[in-house]
Amino acid sequence: MEKFVTLTSRAIPLSIENIDTDQIIPARFLKATSKAGFGENLFRDWRFNKDGSENKDFALNQDIYEGKILVAGDNFGCGSSREHAAWALTDYGFKVIVSSYFADIFKGNALNNGLLPIQVSPETLKKLLKTIKKDPETELVINLEKQYLTIEGTDVKESFEIDAYKKMCMMNGYDDIDFLVSNKDKIEAFEASRTF
């Protein structure tokens, strides 16, 4: 997993609520047996029209927007547990997703892939979306170590929560497998101690 400490980047606004993982990556694209290449079909049915042409109204297709940060509506990542959603977002180039709410499984999957989910207040989310739409060249600054998000030169600054252990993993590029395997003795002792 890649390390994440700070990021300064422009952002793409997607003001749709309840974006489920079926929209992020439709089920028909889940047939790959490796983690690579899912970005091609990220938001497939929103990015492309029925005839296969690009949907020019969709934010990811608008030339004015670019960046490694996706700013999305409330309850992002609900639905299916498919980690392919996190793989599609990272493969497309996103490093951070900002929303006012994340579904549990998605949040865990994102963190396990070095994709940082940042939960902000609904007011800040509204402000971010408005600011980016008004000036698409706006840059967001993310500092994981100090746990804040800001747009320099504005009053937009918010601190965010992250589990201390997960923060350590993100900042060092560690994942859970190494940690769990290193606890094998404890796990075996637990197994031996069980009565049920």
Added chain:
Amino acid sequence: MSKTLFDKVWDSHVVDEVKDGPQILYIDKHLIHEVTSPQAFAELEERNIPLFRKDQIVATADHNVPTKDQHLPIQDLLSKKQVEMLTENCKKHDVTLYGLGHPYQGIVHVMAPELGITQPGMTMVCGDSHTSTHGAFGTIAFGIGTSQVAQVFASQCLLLSKPKSMRISVNGKLKKGVLPKDVILYIIAKLGTNSGTGYFAEYAGDVFENMSMEGRMTVCNMSIEMGARGGMIAPDETTFEYVKGREFAPKGAEFEKKIAYWKTLPTDADAVFDKEYSFDAEDIEPMVTYGTNPGMGIKISENIPSKDDVSFEKSLEYMGFQKGEKLLGKTINYVFIGSCTNSRIEDFRIAADYIKGKQKAANVNALIVPGSQQVAKQIKEEGIQDIFEAAGFEIRQSGCSACLGMNEDKIPAGEYCVSTSNRNFEGRQGQGARTILASPLVAAATAISGKIVDVSEEIEELELV
């Protein structure tokens, strides 16, 4: 200290705690399938880590398998490759696999309970969000991502922070024709799709106490649709009776010992939940959804609400519905009875009870997909298959099928499908398909009349509802 059912099961599985961090939670049973496991096997192989407890893993092929001619090679090459890879991985790592053609094959959340793999007091995971289904047994069961599948492969454990607890009580007597599916659709419509995020739910009250195991599984299955990682129901005599005698259930004195333990699991009388909700059974009616998330549900006789909100309007536009409109009387060309929510024997018994002696409407394509080979066998033996066939329904072989359209079973763009599945997301049943979630009874009635009808007027003579 007083504990909830969730506390008791969770706390008894904690191996250790990371300082200022998550807990190491031990997992008793790990279910896997073809779609979310290949990258996890690959991860382990890349790191040269062996499977830690292969005997606690059970695999089946369900998500992308065809539901026709399962004895022939899979036509879709990508699906074929995924299924072959599962077979190969299971062989290589010596994991039990109920693959295509095996008498135990089926949707992972139908197959495991019917084989007695699912038991009260366990922790269970699967790379599938509807793993919450198994909570019906008083089990902590939840969906995980593929990285976590690899973690369980490597250590039989997960690193997790303990979720908060919520209790949803429904008391009273359900009206005739109101099924477990209506109860959970009603709860999600009331609470919304993210009300349960960060929580584990317990369903309590006499409505759930009086429900069959099949009904309880339908309810727990959709816990994730309100954002809850899982939902549980306290084990009781109904649970013990269901588990008893099943293939992998404990037997004899061992079973008696287990029952004594399972009886200690229900929530203590004075235990406190972080959040509580309570509903009257009498207020629940047959439900249908009108939008593109499972929280957008109404009583079948109600009108679509009016709301000035961009996401809400986008959703109605996708569905081709207007604010304030009624769904009753809408022409429906597709009906799907299946999925891990409603493809168990009881679901088909209820549908057949209604359909008996009737004919499906000429405009309707009605698909019946049993949740497992065992359910398929049972519907044949009970004569239910004959009833469906005589009524013009098409009966297929077991799998996830049109719930998520990973195989050939898709609903065409623009068409409405009254479906017993769990998600009405955009494109879920096929690109452009419009899903209306409902109970097996409402689905059966839709197939017969070719439009959405209020079943409550014509079910007096039915035995099973």
